[in-house]
Amino acid sequence: MAQIVKVLIPRPVWQAYDYLLPDTVSNVVVGARVRVPFGPTTVVGIVVELPASSEHVDQLRSVDKVFDQRSILTADILRLANWLASYYHCPIGTVIETMLPTDVLRGRPMIVDPDFEWMIVAQDHAVEFKHAKRQKEVWELLTKRGTIPDAEMRKVGVIRSVLNSMETKGLIRRVPLLPKYQFKTRGIKPTQEQDIAINSILAALESFGVHVLDGVTGSGKTEVYIRVIKEVLEQGKQVLVLVPEIALTPQTANHFRDRFGDVAVLHSMRTNLQRFEIWCKVASGEQRLVLGTRSAIFTPFKDLGLIVVDEEHDTSYKQADSLRYSARDAAIVRARDLNVPVILGSATLSLETIENINRTKYNSYRLSARPGVAKLPKFQLLDIRGQTLQGGMCHSLIEIMRYHLDRKGQVLVLINRRGFALSLICHDCGRRATCQDCDVSLTLHEYPRRELRCHYCDRRYELPESCPDCSSNRLVSIGAATQRVVETLSDAFPDVPVRRIDRDAVNTNRKLEQTIEAMQRPSRCILVGTQMLAKGHHLPNVTLVAVLRADAGFFSADFRAAERTAQLIVQVAGRAGRAEREGEVWIQTHDPEHPHLESLAKSGYAGFVKTELISRKGANLPPYSHLALLRAEGTNSEAVSAFLEQLLTEIQFTSTEKLGPIPASIPRLNNRWRCQAALVDSNRKRLHESLSKIARSPMQRSKIRWSIDVDPLDMS
Ligand code: ADP
Ligand code: ZN
Ligand code: ZN
Numbered sequence: 172m173a174q175i176v177k178v179l180i181p182r183p184v185w186q187a188y189d190y191l192l193p194d195t196v197s198n199v200v201v202g203a204r205v206r207v208p209f210g211p212t213t214v215v216g217i218v219v220e221l222p223a224s225s226e227h228v229d230q231l232r233s234v235d236k237v238f239d240q241r242s243i244l245t246a247d248i249l250r251l252a253n254w255l256a257s258y259y260h261c262p263i264g265t266v267i268e269t270m271l272p273t274d275v276l277r278g279r280p281m282i283v284d285p286d287f288e289w290m291i292v293a294q295d296h297a298v299e300f301k302h303a304k305r306q307k308e309v310w311e312l313l314t315k316r317g318t319i320p321d322a323e324m325r326k327v328g329v330i331r332s333v334l335n336s337m338e339t340k341g342l343i344r345r346v347p348l349l350p351k352y353q354f355k356t357r358g359i360k361p362t363q364e365q366d367i368a369i370n371s372i373l374a375a376l377e378s379f380g381v382h383v384l385d386g387v388t389g390s391g392k393t394e395v396y397i398r399v400i401k402e403v404l405e406q407g408k409q410v411l412v413l414v415p416e417i418a419l420t421p422q423t424a425n426h427f428r429d430r431f432g433d434v435a436v437l438h439s440m441r442t443n444l445q446r447f448e449i450w451c452k453v454a455s456g457e458q459r460l461v462l463g464t465r466s467a468i469f470t471p472f473k474d475l476g477l478i479v480v481d482e483e484h485d486t487s488y489k490q491a492d493s494l495r496y497s498a499r500d501a502a503i504v505r506a507r508d509l510n511v512p513v514i515l516g517s518a519t520l521s522l523e524t525i526e527n528i529n530r531t532k533y534n535s536y537r538l539s540a541r542p543g544v545a546k547l548p549k550f551q552l553l554d555i556r557g558q559t560l561q562g563g564m565c566h567s568l569i570e571i572m573r574y575h576l577d578r579k580g581q582v583l584v585l586i587n588r589r590g591f592a593l594s595l596i597c598h599d600c601g602r603r604a605t606c607q608d609c610d611v612s613l614t615l616h617e618y619p620r621r622e623l624r625c626h627y628c629d630r631r632y633e634l635p636e637s638c639p640d641c642s643s644n645r646l647v648s649i650g651a652a653t654q655r656v657v658e659t660l661s662d663a664f665p666d667v668p669v670r671r672i673d674r675d676a677v678n679t680n681r682k683l684e685q686t687i688e689a690m691q692r693p694s695r696c697i698l699v700g701t702q703m704l705a706k707g708h709h710l711p712n713v714t715l716v717a718v719l720r721a722d723a724g725f726f727s728a729d730f731r732a733a734e735r736t737a738q739l740i741v742q743v744a745g746r747a748g749r750a751e752r753e754g755e756v757w758i759q760t761h762d763p764e765h766p767h768l769e770s771l772a773k774s775g776y777a778g779f780v781k782t783e784l785i786s787r788k789g790a791n792l793p794p795y796s797h798l799a800l801l802r803a804e805g806t807n808s809e810a811v812s813a814f815l816e817q818l819l820t821e822i823q824f825t826s827t828e829k830l831g832p833i834p835a836s837i838p839r840l841n842n843r844w845r846c847q848a849a850l851v852d853s854n855r856k857r858l859h860e861s862l863s864k865i866a867r868s869p870m871q872r873s874k875i876r877w878s879i880d881v882d883p884l885d886m887s
Contacts, residue, residue, distance in 0.1 A: 174199070176234060177220035178207055179252075181268035181276055185867075189225040191233045202242025202249070204278060205234045215278045217267065219249060238278050243454070245471040251505055258859070260866040260879045261494045269494040270469040274447035282451040286348040288320040289313060289334065292341055305333045306342075313343065320348055349457060350433035354401045357430065361398065365391055368536035369398045372512060375534075376403065376476070379507045383483075383528055384516035386538030387547055388745025392516040393423075395538075396479045397430055399514065400460065404431070408476025409459045413467060413498055415485035416706065421684055423481075424462055437463030437470065440680065465490065465498040468505065476511055478502045483515035483524060484738055489884045497882060518745055519738040519776050522784060526794035548716065548747040548754035550772045554763045562659025563651025563719050568759060569663055572715060576667055576695050580714030580752065584699040585743045586656050587721055589673035590614035593650030595623060597638035606630060610839045615648045616675070617658075628841045656699045656719070664697065672700030705742035716747045718758040725767045728836055729886040730792055733767055737779040740771065793882070797855045799862055800886065801848045802835070803877035808844035814875050815848050821868050827852045827861040836887040849886075 174192040176199060190207050192199055199205065203218050213235065225231060252270060256263040268276070291313045300307035309329055313319060324334065337343045361369060372382050372395075386392040400410045414423055427434040435449045435458040449470075452458040456473035463470070465488055468478075480488070480499050488498040499515065506513035515524060515533075528535045541547065558565040563586065572582050594612040595604040604613045606625035613623035613632060623632040637644040651659070653673045661669045670686055677683045683703070690698060693712050698704070724736030740758065747754030760768055770778035788795050801818060805811045815832035822829070831848030838845060852858035862879060 175222050175225045175228070175231070176205065176218045177222055178205060178216040178234075179219050179267050180207070180209055180214055180216040180264050181271065182209065182214065182264045183262045184264040185262045187219050187263070189222065189227075189231055191228075191231045193233050193235075196234065196237050199234075199237050200240070200242050202244040202246075203240070204238040204243060204275070206236040206238070206278065207234050208232045215276050217244060217271075236278075239281065241283075243275065243281055243471075245454070245473075247505065247508055248469065248471045250508055251469070251501065254504055254508075255494060255496055255501065259494060259496055259881050260859075260862045266494055269466070269490075269496075272446045272450050273443045275450065279447060281454075282448060283455060285452070285455065285457040286320065286322070287345040288318040288348050289324060289343050290318040290346055292344050294342070298342060303333075305330065306337055309333060309337065310342070318346065321345075347457075350459070352404045352460060353432045354404075355430055355432075359394060361394060362391065362538075362540075362542050364536070364538050364540070365395050365398075365542075368395045368538070371534065371536060372399050372514065373402055375512055376406075378512070379510045380512050381503060381506075381527070381533040382512060382514045383520065383524060383533050383535040384514060384538065385520055385528075385535050386516065386518060387541070388518040388742065389541045389547075390518070390538035391542050392481070392518075392538060393426065395536075396481070396514060396516065397427075400431075400477065400479070403476040404459055406476060407459075408474050409453070409456070409472045410461070410477045410479070411467060411470065411472065411475060411502075412460075412462045412479040413481065413488070413502060414462065414464060415482050415487045416464060421680065422687075422708065427460065427462055431460055433460065435461045437461060437467040439464060439466070468498045468501045475509055478506050478511065478513045480513065480515045482517050484517045484519050484521040486735065486884045489882075491885065492878075495878070495880045495883075497884075500882070519741050520780075522734055522780065522787065523794045525780055526784070546753050548744055548756045550744065550756045550758065550775065552763045552768060552772050553757050553759045554761075555759050556761055560651075561663075562655050564656070564659065564717075565759065568717055568757060569660075571755075571757060572660075572697070572717065573664070575715040575755075576664060576697075578714070579693065579695055581690060581695065581710065581712045582697045583704060583710070583713050583716045583743065583746055584656055584660070584697065584719065585701075585704055585716065585721055585739075586651065586653055586699065586719040587701050587723075587739070588614070588650075588652040589654075589675050589701055590624065590626075590652040591617040591654040591658075592648035592652055595634070595646055595648050597641060597643055598645035598647050599643035600638060600641040602638055602640045604632070604635070608840075608842045610837055614652065617654050618675075627837065651719070653699055653701060660697050660699065667695050667697055669697045669699060672698060672703050674701070674703070677703065702739055702743075704746065705739055708746065710746045712752075713747045714752050714754050716744050716754065716756045718743065718756065720759070722758065722760050722762065722765065722768055725762075725765055730787075730790070731884060731886060733779075733783060737767065737771060737776060737783075741776045791851065791853070796851050796853050797858045798882065799850045799858060800880040800883040801831075801850070801865065801877065802845065802880065803832075803847070803875055804840075804843045804845040805875040806843060807874075808834070808838070808846070811844050811846045811875055814870075814877070815846050817870060818865055818868060818877070819848060821864045821870075822850075822861040825857065825861050825864075827858055 175189050176192055177187045178190055179187045201218055204215050206213050206215050252266050256266045384392045403410050424436045437449055454471045480502050483499050490496055527533045555565045592615040595615050609627045611627055616624050653671055657669050657671050687708050690710050721740055724732045744756040766782055770782050803811050803815050812832050819829050828851040832846045835845035835847050
């Protein structure tokens with residue numbers, strides 16, 4: 172009887188399908204790619220099982236091509252895929268589609284041979300090349316140079332057959348060109364606190380464990396990672412380092428390259444081919460040190476010995492659509508499965524991680540000071556009640572800036588909204604300019620052209636001459652955003668360059684690097700920007716950080732907004748005073764008695780965490796309960812709400828708490844109505860049983876899109 176294969180297909184399907192292996196194919200292994208008919212087309216899928224029989228043997232269709240003789244996926248990657256599918260209630264086919272690089276799914280042949288170079292095989296007699304002029308040239312080149320990479324041979328035009336025939340004759344041979352990891356200390360001697368962390372983690376390398384580095388900004392967390400990585404590489408094993416965003420990778424990648432000589436970098440800006448090549452080289456074991464963003468957690472490793480998750484609190488580890496996974500959590504699951512350690516590091520740990528430390532599930536190490544003379548900046552609140560604001564800033568703040576600029580310090584201004592003004596309103600009737608397609612106010616932009624923009628759907632509008640409701644022409648812009656702050660500061664300090672960092676001004680990685688580079692020079696300047704400022708950049712000359720309006724997040728309806736706001740403020744503050752010069756942080760606010768601001772000013776992030784954990788506990792919110800969000804959207808708001816209502820009836824008799832359906836915080840986006848319902852349960856298993864029922868509910872509405880988000884970070 173013909174062999175049956177079970178194939179996972181990268182389409183939104185919940186299970187693998189059986190196919191027949193044609194007689195012409197003698198053998199296939201689990202983890203090989205095959206092309207199979209699927210509906211009216213064919214797709215490349217992965218063999219996941221070789222079952223002895225199938226229910227409908229006579230109806231099975233046949234595999235029409237086998238791509239691989241060997242498995243291209245490690246067994247642990249398949250286990251991870253299954254975990255992701257069941258934990259995030261996502262079809263296994265979608266999981267596979269998210270995990271595998273495009274070129275793998277296109278059936279591109281795997282690169283199994285490592286890069287290599289050619290060298291001469293020692294001869295005990297003189298070699299003569301009478302008629303083989305080409306061979307003689309190669310021989311002479313190799314005699315002179317010792318070894319030459321194969322790629323270089325191709326580049327200088329040496330024909331493959333020449334090399335092959337010399338190889339057959341035993342004149343030359345291939346030697347693998349493996350990256351050499353050579354560790355350099357660069358004169359850094361770990362501090363006592365760093366030593367404690369390094370040695371404790373090194374003592375626990377042989378098994379799974381979560382090690383948390385709770386280190387203030389600039390305390391040298393990276394140095395701890397590097398020392399541990401060095402040992403793992405020396406044991407011949409592989410290491411994966413995850414970082415939040417591309418913006419962070421150039422600096423971090425250079426740092427790792429400098430210390431180890433080589434690092435493979437995986438992020439979304441890479442071409443399909445580059446991603447594929449690195450994927451192959453990591454799978455073959457050739458590349459041993461990999462630095463990557465979120466999806467790098469899906470790379471198959473031959474012998475993984477350690478995972479590092481830097482800035483573990485960062486929300487970019489969570490994917491917002493399709494497979495809504497957290498790369499940090501997937502890293503922990505994968506490390507446990509492989510029985511290897513994982514290091515999480517941050518100056519502003521997520522409350523989930525802090526709670527896991529408190530429950531002694533994770534080990535933690537504290538780096539409380541910056542090495543050398545650099546000191547942590549002090550937080551101060553600036554009460555602006557009743558004060559006249561100019562471009563969103565009070566007079567005393569501008570004077571504080573002047574003080575720092577006069578002493579050749581650099582100034583950083585955080586204002587978390589791009590554009591010129593938050594909104595445009597009619598001074599006579601109060602009408603606010605809103606987007607026609609979304610329930611949000613429009614942001615006024617002055618540059619590169621004067622217009623109103625919707626920050627959600629990106630629709631743009633001409634500025635009205637007068638109010639559409641009352642015809643008044645007294646339209647006023649209110650609330651400063653980045654462009655307005657830049658304008659105000661350029662007027663106040665005409666001889667100081669003022670730069671802007673937001674998504675409009677800095678839309679490429681290169682531009683961001685240039686701006687950051689310019690700031691490395693010790694000359695006076697002001698940098699105004701959004702949360703992009705917080706991203707780990709090293710700005711040694713900044714002595715003042717000013718925070719405008721950032722505390723708005725403390726008043727948001729999203730229960731996680733306070734945590735994100737505190738993290739943002741502390742991270743931006745961490746850019747100051749990184750070198751010899753001490754730094755200051757001023758937070759402008761209308762509400763200086765707000766408990767979050769008070770605790771932040773008095774005892775930093777730890778102070779905030781203490782008060783916030785108490786309020787989460789009181790409200791039975793994560794990390795004290797487990798949460799999932801059902802989101803639905805469609806063209807008719809009643810239908811969307813009714814749909815969610817009906818979905819919830821699937822679990823009406825369970826004790827999982829159901830909140831909603833309620834309209835989303837932005838009820839209409841792109842002309843689609845949005846509703847959501849939250850499921851909360853103190854028991855994780857029970858929550859997942861409820862979610863399974865919902866995920867597999869037969870109920871569908873053609874015009875309604877809906878999704879399940881497990882452990883949602885964004886509640887809007
Ligand atoms: P973090 O990641 O904790 O914000 P970094 O790892 O970027 O901090 O370290 C901040 C700076 O301190 C870097 O320039 C780093 O080279 C330096 N540094 C780290 N450890 C030491 C040490 N033990 N002695 C001297 N300098 C150090
Ligand atoms: Zn009006
Ligand atoms: Zn819009």
